[in-house]
Amino acid sequence: MTPLSEFIFLSVLGSIFTLIVSTPWRPWLMKRLSQYTIPSFNLFKGFTRSGIVFSDSTNTHNSTCAFNKQKLDIIHDLSDCHEVASSFSTLVQQDGAGCWPPRSNHNEKTWPACLQAYKDIYHEMAPLLPAENASLDDNINERRIFEFRTRFVQLLSQKVDLAEVQRLLHAADAGRWDVFPRDAYNGFYCCVAWCRHAYSIPVVRLAQLEKSIALPMELVMPWNSMQSHFGLDSESGNNMSNLVLNFNPAGGYALKINTGLSTLIQSSEEEFARIFQEVEVLGVPIYCSIVESILAYARGDKESCLEHVRDIKGQLRPLLSSYYDRVHDAKIARSVWLSRVQGFYAWGMGHQNITNGEWEKFDGLSGNQVLLFQALDAFLGLEAYLPRLIQERNVPLLQRRFCKVVKKHAFRGQLADEGLDGKIKKEFEDIVKRLRVFRSAHRTRAKVYLTQPAPERLPMTAGKSLLKEDMDQSLLFLDQFMVGRLQQTV
Numbered sequence: 348m349t350p351l352s353e354f355i356f357l358s359v360l361g362s363i364f365t366l367i368v369s370t371p372w373r374p375w376l377m378k379r380l381s382q383y384t385i386p387s388f389n390l391f392k393g394f395t396r397s398g399i400v401f402s403d404s405t406n407t408h409n410s411t412c413a414f415n416k417q418k419l420d421i422i423h424d425l426s427d428c429h430e431v432a433s434s435f436s437t438l439v440q441q442d443g444a445g446c447w448p449p450r451s452n453h454n455e456k457t458w459p460a461c462l463q464a465y466k467d468i469y470h471e472m473a474p475l476l477p478a479e480n481a482s483l484d485d486n487i488n489e490r491r492i493f494e495f496r497t498r499f500v501q502l503l504s505q506k507v508d509l510a511e512v513q514r515l516l517h518a519a520d521a522g523r524w525d526v527f528p529r530d531a532y533n534g535f536y537c538c539v540a541w542c543r544h545a546y547s548i549p550v551v552r553l554a555q556l557e558k559s560i561a562l563p564m565e566l567v568m569p570w571n572s573m574q575s576h577f578g579l580d581s582e583s584g585n586n587m588s589n590l591v592l593n594f595n596p597a598g599g600y601a602l603k604i605n606t607g608l609s610t611l612i613q614s615s616e617e618e619f620a621r622i623f624q625e626v627e628v629l630g631v632p633i634y635c636s637i638v639e640s641i642l643a644y645a646r647g648d649k650e651s652c653l654e655h656v657r658d659i660k661g662q663l664r665p666l667l668s669s670y671y672d673r674v675h676d677a678k679i680a681r682s683v684w685l686s687r688v689q690g691f692y693a694w695g696m697g698h699q700n701i702t703n704g705e706w707e708k709f710d711g712l713s714g715n716q717v718l719l720f721q722a723l724d725a726f727l728g729l730e731a732y733l734p735r736l737i738q739e740r741n742v743p744l745l746q747r748r749f750c751k752v753v754k755k756h757a758f759r760g761q762l763a764d765e766g767l768d769g770k771i772k773k774e775f776e777d778i779v780k781r782l783r784v785f786r787s788a789h790r791t792r793a794k795v796y797l798t799q800p801a802p803e804r805l806p807m808t809a810g811k812s813l814l815k816e817d818m819d820q821s822l823l824f825l826d827q828f829m830v831g832r833l834q835q836t837v
């Protein structure tokens with residue numbers, strides 16, 4: 348197949364998937380299709396349920412975590428043998444608080460005392476955040492924003508002992524994880540990220556047009572300290588701080604955007620967030636196999652290397668199903684995602700850089716920050732999708748280091764065509780194919796979600812800030828990124 352015809356084929360395939368999940372004929376189609384085994388995807392899992400439902404992921408989460416723990420222990424034991432094992436193990440031990448996805452403690456009763464005020468404030472502010480019906484009137488929105496921020500500032504200044512918080516953060520910087528355990532650090536990072544996004548509230552036109560924001564000191568000082576700990580320099584939250592860390596160790600969703608609104612809205616919000624956490628849960632065997640295949644190749648054990656690369660291909664299927672099974676109207680309602688979910692994760696503000704005087708604008712969260720895709724791209728020998736500057740803003744340092752080491756030891760380009768090399772090469776090609784199908788389907792599905800009406804807002808994605816004047820131009824702009832990445836995935 349020529350690259351052009353393959354490209355067209357994948358685009359059509361992506362559109363067919365999207366049509367299947369969005370057509371009113373879905374129940375009929377499901378009945379027909381369920382007679383056949385579709386080996387590549389778990390696409391139809393969960394479709395028998397009617398309406399929007401929450402996933403029953405907690406049991407699966409617990410058993411998968413136990414399995415992951417064994418895998419992580421194996422890699423930890425190998426950390427003296429190879430830098431790729433040590434860099435992954437360091438990521439898990441430090442940022443992950445000994446686990447992956449990172450352990451994030453949201454039980455504020457077990458947090459250091461001076462931090463509990465932040466959680467109390469979350470509980471008080473969360474119900475005030477969403478509006479039943481977004482207003483199109485700038486004056487009404489201006490007043491709402493003013494009242495919301497005024498209350499936020501009051502609570503922060505009344506309840507937070509900033510000097511105590513600073514002492515605690517200094518203790519963490521000095522490695523005193525006994526007084527500030529890493530899992531509580533992660534939970535607190537997520538809580539401050541939530542507060543900053545809630546305060547900036549970029550869900551209506553008026554707030555989207557703000558060029559910069561003076562956040563209260565109680566949300567600036569801890570944020571700067573923790574961003575520096577994670578090796579990041581953005582004012583906005585990121586995929587780790589707001590999504591992956593927003594689940595407790597049992598898999599429960601912690602800090603909410605749409606408290607008190609309909610089940611449809613709340614479940615769409617949670618299902619969306621859950622993809623990012625689940626991708627990391629299901630990503631653990633992939634990270635471990637990446638490490639093990641590199642080690643096997645380095646010691647010349649190609650049989651074992653082949654097994655590990657084959658495992659990656661196999662593990663990619665359930666992982667991508669987490670996306671395929673959720674990013675459709677029955678799980679994440681299109682009618683609510685843009686207004687009620689995505690807006691909260693966006694960020695378009697910035698500040699003047701004191702060194703060069705230039706205006707620096709930060710973007711919010713995007714799937715492009717997900718570790719799994721960056722690690723896979725590195726393993727396949729592809730160039731990173733995100734430029735270095737954007738990575739340094741949104742992808743924690745230890746994750747960047749892991750991907751860099753994977754790229755350094757990626758061996759796909761050294762394989763010959765014959766024998767075991769040829770077999771390993773074939774597995775790599777299958778991994779690439781799965782990624783291409785994902786990228787093609789993602790292109791189609793993203794467009795469907797982004798074109799929903801949200802008259803209270805200007806075109807904006809969470810990851811690319813404010814876009815062009817009208818939606819068609821904005822979509823063209825975004826499509827260039829997605830098409831470009833699809834073409835690079837070879």
Ligand code: HEM
Nearest residue numbers: 622626713714715720786793796797810811825828829832
């Ligand atoms: C309906 C929800 C979503 C929409 C509308 C959307 C939209 C987009 C857009 C417009 C881009 C290209 C611009 C950019 O880099 O930011 C992008 C990139 C990307 N998105 Fe999403 N996204 C959604 C959900 C997700 C989810 C759930 C994941 C995976 C867990 C994901 C993974 C990615 C990745 C990895 C990229 C980088 C390009 C690539 O590697 O193909 N996205 N997304």
